Amino acid sequence: MGWMQSVFGQIDLHALAAAGHGEAGWIDDFGIVLAAAGVAVAIFYRLRLPVIFGYILAGVLIGPNLFKSPLVQDAAAIQQISELGVIFLLFFIGMEFDLKRLQRVLGPAFVALLLQTVFMLYLAQMLASFLGWNPTSTVFFGSLLAISSSMVTVRVLRTSNRLQDASAQFTVGILILEDVLAVILLVILTGVALTQSFDWDAAWLVTFLMGIFVVMVFVIGRALVPRFLLAVSGDDSDPEVITLVSVGLVMGVSMLALKLNFSPALGAFIAGTLLSQTQVARKVEHINRSLHDVFSAVFFVSVGLQMDPILLLENLPWIALISVLVILGKVSACWLGLCLSGQSGKTSFDAAVPKAQIGEFSFIIAGLGSSLGVMDPQLTGIAFGVALVTILLTPLGTASSGGVYKVFLRLIPESVQTFFDTYQKFMEGLSHGMGRSIILKLVRRPVIQITTYFFVINGIFISASFGSRYFFELSMNWPIEWAWKFIYWVVVALLVSPFLIAVIRNLNAMAFILSDALFNGRSSRPIYQNRIRQMMSAAILGLFLFFVGLVFLIVAAPYLPNTAVAGVAFLIVTAVVVILRSRLILVNSQMEVLFIESFKAEVESKEEQRREEILSMIKNQAPWPVEIVDLTLPQHAAWAGKRIKDLALRPTYGVNVLALGRGYSVVYDPAPEAAVFSGDRLVLTGSRDNLERVRVEMQAQVKPEDRPAPGPSQFRLQQVYVAPNTELDGETLAGARVRQRFGVTVIGIQREDERITNPPPDFLLDAGDVLMIAGLPDKIEAFAESCCEKPLPEAD
Structure with a gap:
């Protein structure tokens, strides 16, 4: 032991520890944060308290602001790592995102966000007079109050099993718009801090560039990314491949957004939308759930x-x-904004309550203000305190929103309630009237395509403009440089030409629709009328082309080449477009098909192959000497129509049900309430003797006299009309719990001219929808009377 003492006596242990912490301090801090989060989640989960409280409390205890010798030394590094939690959160939200769903909630969400932002800025202005803030600090504080926490809101909704409710659709829609607003505010506030004035030009420019980024990434990525992931995520694919590819996708798009001075959270959300409504989304979500949970905990x-x-x-x-x-x-x-857009008071209130807090973007805005010297420590401390209080109260407020809403209704005068009920009916009638407009339906698709192609064309030119700065940095003499520039911009113009052809075709279609609407009546002189119609259509098309071309030149002028190169390239491309017009139309059509097909789930499987996979997987998991068999319930079996728990397979026979197969679908570890029918396959495990007893019992036939006779007790299909102000009006199928409460199945929805088969659980229902219901007659009648025909009772 003497030699050990002599050796260690030559070493300064304190210096060695300091050096080690300097090289890998953030790793030590990260380990402490994860350990603290693990202890917090274990304790608060055991106490049945929101784990968000535990995470924040753990951060306070190990942080640098409570004890003189904190456990975490580099809080700034942990804060940077915690941004991964926001990135993964927005990535998961994007994968759950439905473009059709956003189209319905976009208008109400925008109105709610507008009122919320105006009110928060006004609130900051009122507080400034009492606290002595300058105008710049006031704008910063009002802006950070306007942005809610996506992390907190979505986690609260998911924890309370409300993410598929109708109100959650509007909540998530407002959160998405808030993230866009936060990115715009970061650019605007930087200019305000530096110039002490509001720069409208910067605001419009960053909004336009953000639109180009979103459209370009979504259009190109949507056509390519799902196919690539589907190719690498086959049934025998290693989860490591899916993890690395999907994480590489979200981080790549997030870093691209950061390089363009946008929020990485916005890039993460766009990356998630590339996989939404695809068959690989659930697999990616399941495999990456642990990463999401870990970094979410680190964030809090x-x-x-x-x-x-x-x-x-x-x-x-x-x-x-x-x-x-x-x-x-x-x-x-938010409640008032959603009500003004025509939503019901209950849905609007439930959508507004989970957003009553400030969070991650507010911290970023506060940090920006501190770094620019426009926010003093007092104001920053108040901002963090408000964030802490509102975050802690959000789960409690969301859980009690139903009772609070009833209290508010008692306080609101009856005349005000009558006004909003009348206003809601008026907005519903206006919405249905606009939905039945033939012109609006016909014009809607060309307008969407023109807008999308407009952003794509500008995106190609802007990308080419930035690329040319690097491409032509080499020193070349004048003729060679001019020739390269000419070839470069001709190639760019040829890339744009399919989209340009599509814009012209859609403008022509709009001109034809509008001119046809002007001359939709019959005339005694049809030839004369047709000539006027053609002239009117040509005039409208010319007006459209002039307007769109003018807007394009105003926007894209800074990114176009010089006049000589642009003029020659334009003439050549015009000739190519005229000569190869049909070929370019075909190319554009193929691109549209490639994009549209990315929304279609292509699930191909064979029954025999699936059966072998089920047995192979389960046999590998079951230990010897237990056997696994696949038994098919015969026709007219006595077990048909009974629930698994009523069969009492485990207590009576000592046999467990591992899987239930019906047709091409398989349910692993089926619920005890699941019913079995003739033709179903039961994958059972147990001893050989017990399995043989079950096999014999399954063969028992129902006597002919005991079989139910056909009649009113049989299942039937019936159409049910959703009346206004009933339970299903403005609700989702999952939120109404139709199958659990009434035992009927909604197999289709007819909405005006649109027919939806097998609607998803989060589909929002409206007054006037016609539901195709399958079930027993008495259950269908009970469902129709309770949810679709009987108005909701007014609050006391």
Whole structure:
């Protein structure tokens, strides 16, 4: 032992520890954060408390603001790592995103966001007079109050099993628009801090460039990414491949957004939308769920790391007052905005309550203000305190939103309730009237395509403009440089030509629709009328081309080449377009088909192959001497129509049900309430003797006299009309729990001219929808009377 003492005596242990921490300090801190999060989630989960509380408390305890010797030394590094939690959260939201769903909630969400933002800026203005803030600090504080936490809101909705409710659709729609608003605010606030003035030009430019980024990434990525992931994620694919490819996708798009001075969270959301409504989305979500949970926990712990208890206590009265004003203001503004857009009061209130907090983007705005020297520590401390209080109260407010809404209804005068009920019916009638407009239906698709192609064309030119700066940095003499530039921009123009042809064709279709609407009556002189119609159509097309071309030149002028190169390239491309017009139309059509097909799930499987896979997988998991058999329930078996728990296979025979197969679908570990029918395959495990007893019992036939006679008790199909102000009006199928409560199945929905077969659980229903219901007659009648015909009772 003497030699050990002599060796260690020559070493300065404190210096060695300091050096080790300097090289890998953030790794140590990251390990401490994960350990603290693990302890917090274990304790709070055991106490049945929201784990968000535990994460934030753990961050405060290990952070640098409570003890003199904190466990975490580099809180800034942990904060940067925690941004991965926001990225994965937005990636998962994007995968659950439905473009058709956003189209329905976009208008109401925009109105709600507009009122919320105006109210928060006004609130900051009112507080500034009491706290002595300057105008720049006031704008910063109002902006950070306007942005809710996507991380907190979505987690609360998912924890409370409300993510598929009708109200959650509007909540997520507002959150998406808020993320876009936050990116725009970061650019605007930077200019405000530097110039002490509001730059409208910068605001419009960043909004336009963001639109180009979103459209370009979505259109190109949607056509390519799902196919690539489907190719590498076959049934025998290693989860490691899917993990690395999907994480590489989300991080790549996020970093691309960051390089373009956008939010990486916006890039993560766009990356998620590339996989939404595809058959690989659930697999990617399942495999990456652990990454999402880990970095979500790190994010909330990092929030606690930034909390300074002393500063919070010093400003506690202001924090409490502002927190109350933020909660009431956000709930009232979003509630009013959704009601003004025609949504029901209950749905609007349930959508507004989960958003009554500030979060991750608010921290970023506060940090930006601090780095630019426009926010003092007091204001920053108040912002973090308000974030802490509102985040902690969000789960409680969401859980009690139903009771609070009833209290509000008692306080609101009856005349106001009558006004909003009348207004909602008026908006529903206006919406249905516009939905039945033939012209709007015909014009809608060309307008969407023109807008999309407009962004794509500008995106190609802007990308080419930035690329030319690197391509022509080499020193070349004048003729060679001019020739290369000419060839470069001709290639760019040829890439644009299919989209340009598509824009012209859609403009021509719009001109024809409008001119046909002007001359839709019969005339005694049809030849004369047709000539006028053709002239009118040509005039409208010329007007459209002039307007679209003017807007394009105004927007894209800074990114186009010089006049000589642009003029020659335009003439050549025009000749190519005229000569190869039909071929370019074909290319454009093929691109549209490639994009549209990405929304179609292509699930191909064979029954025998699936059966072998089921047996192979389960046999590999079951230990010897237990056997596994696949038994088919025969026709007219006595077990047909009974639930698994009623068969009592485990207590009576000592046999377990591993899987239930019906047709081409298989349910692993089926629920005890699941019923079995003739032709079903039961994958059972147990001893050989017990399995043989079950095989004999399954062969028992029902006597002819015991079989139910055909008649009114048989299942039937019936159409049910959804009346206004009933339970299903503005609700989703999952939220109404139709099958669980009534035992009927909604197999189709007729909405005006649109017919939806097998609607998803989160499909939003409207008054006037006609539901195709399958079930027993008495159950169908009970369902129709309770949910579709009987108006909701008015609150006391």
